[in-house]
Amino acid sequence: MGVETWLKILPDPVREALNHLPVQQIYELRLRVNAPAVVFIDAQRFTLPTPLITREDLDNVVHKAAEYAIYAVLDQMVQGFITIRGGVRIGLAGELVMADGQVAAISNISSLCLRLPHQVKNCAYPVLPYIFDLKRPAKTLIIAPPGAGKTTLLRDIAKQIGNKYPQLNTLILDERGELAAAYQGENQLDVGNADVITGGNKSFGFLNGLRSLRPDVVITDEIATADDAEMVRNAARSGVIVMASTHAADLDEVRHKPYLCDLYNEGVFDRYVVLTTGERAGEVVGVFDRSGRRL
Amino acid sequence: MKWFMGGACLIICVVMGVVYYRRSWRRVQFYTEVINFCHHLQTALGFTRPPLPLVIKQALPQATGEFAKALAGYGQLLDGQSALTREKCTALTTDTDVAEFLFQLGRTGSVTEQAKIANALTIFTAKQQQANDHLRFKASITLKLLIIIGIAGVILWI
Structure with missing residues (x-):
């Protein structure tokens, strides 16, 4: 950019x-x-x-x-x-x-x-062994406060999925235009071979994307509302791998947030990646499995 | 000498008449172009809602004459780094309504923009009608009168 x-x-x-x-x-x-x-x-x-x-x-x-x-x-x-x-x-x-x-x-x-977004190439490398350890990528939630690099990490994960699993169709729901930064139909940032729906809202993206683009992986930024959480739950129950991010300091906060705790209790995500903020922004604090056990 | 003076008188009168007539005609053309631009805007804003510089780029090839120059200048202002000001828009055209219309473009939501364009269309259509009336009566009569005066001058000199 x-x-x-x-x-x-x-x-x-x-x-x-x-x-x-x-x-x-x-x-x-x-x-x-x-x-x-x-x-x-x-x-x-x-x-x-x-x-x-x-x-x-x-x-x-x-x-x-x-x-x-x-x-x-x-x-x-x-x-x-x-x-x-x-x-x-x-x-x-x-x-x-x-x-x-x-x-x-x-x-x-x-x-x-x-x-200002930054494309940090290969910044997903430290977490890839944890989320790519199965035949398919694991359903992952990235947890961090604002400004910790969630979007940057998601963007690189999208690219790495394209490299590691070329047979999978990846759909990016870029509600705020930050992940792929599409402008007049062209992605300004490298997200690999992914379909990108920019703007609108997550509900529209999930419903129509699942129907018409047949994605195997859906990547979306910031689960911020109960509706967002419901959409993620529906997509995950449709056999789609969901990768998303949310604002929280750690996994404990996720467990106590009204709409996220349900996703946690239902085991919607296989992996939780927690990032740190401040001077060491973007650094991975820990990766946890669906039961909250540190990996 | 008499022929020369008579000829000069005729030429001056005809040139003055034609210049006056063309100025009136250009004014009609100017408002016709402004109206076409408004229709272009209505279509663009009604569906894909592209950024204004793109709308201008798309409209430019169809525009001609004085308004095309103003539109090109406006497009450059939009592409520039410094802020778009009312003064800069006023410098583009002598018509203050058109300058103000360009300055105010794109500052509100699509519903308000469409209402603004519809309102501007009413104003510009009235101005076009006024300019057309001026062309058909005043400019046309002035041209004919100046030709007659020129011919009279030739006769008088000879």
């Missing part, structure tokens, strides 16, 4: 300030109204020597990020994010405009969080 894709959308002073930093290593950039821009490189926080960000700056960033087509990304915006070309996800904070009990728009945007 070229950095110019996301650099292009930034206010001029921020872009100029970034010229003095190793842009390729930035994994997060935060823009807040009335504050200077902040970047994160290798878990270190740097405040950029830029003028204070204005609301107009943020509006321009959002407008440019949407490629001047809010009409195309409004569905994402009401969920609090926009994914742009290259899989860069921009989290939005501002005032929610409600209509009929649902979020209809987000106005007066007050801060943006740009999360």
Whole structure:
């Protein structure tokens, strides 16, 4: 992914300030109204020597990020994010405009969080012996707090499945456009030979993907709701290998989350991979089997 | 000398008339192109909802004349790094309604965008009608009058 894709959308002073930093290593950039821009490189926080960000700056960033087509990304915006070309996800904070009990728009945007995806080639190697130890890949849940590299790991697993099991059809449900970062039908990040459904929601992806694309493996990011968990359960019961991720600090938190504990108790997943965060982000803390035993 | 002066008078009058007529005609063409662009937008936003720079790229080959230049400039602004401002849009065309329309494009959801385009279509169709009336009556009569004045000048000089 070229950095110019996301650099292009930034206010001029921020872009100029970034010229003095190793842009390729930035994994997060935060823009807040009335504050200077902040970047994160290798878990270190740097405040950029830029003028204070204005609301107009943020509006321009959002407008440019949407490629001047809010009409195309409004569905994402009401969920609090926009994914742009290259899989860069921009989290939005501002005032929610409600209509009929649902979020209809987000106005007066007050801060943006740009999360920049990184393709870490072969980062799945440490976990492959545990999840590829059977004839087929094991149903796996990747567990980590935000920013720990779940998506990066899932992306590499998708690629490795293509290499190790070329006979299997892999389907990626990329609800937020981060896994494959497809743009106008082309994957911007390498996910091997996988079919990719971008956007929409998991329910649609699971139902229609299972019916029409005959997948053996379904890979999806962030099981965040009870509906997501239900879809995963249904797919797993359909004989499909599901690989997913979720936000939690460890396996114990998964056991106590309302919708995830059911998946755990029912033995939907064969393997649980726990990642660490902070300076050692992406490092595997442990791999557990379906009974919670460390492997 | 008399023939030369008469001929010069005729040519000046005809050129003035033709320039005036062409300016009116271009104005009609301009609004016709704007209306075509609005229809193109309606179709694009109604189905695949592509990014605006792509919509512009698709619309450009069909556009001609003054509006094509404005549209090309607008496309460059969208592709550029700096923010799109009202002033930059105003510099693209002398018609402030068209400039404002371009500036406001793509800032809302698809339903609101479609309503905005429909509203703009009403305005631009009225302007096209006005420009057409101007072409058919005022510009046409001015052209004829200037030709007659030119011929009268030739007769007078001779």
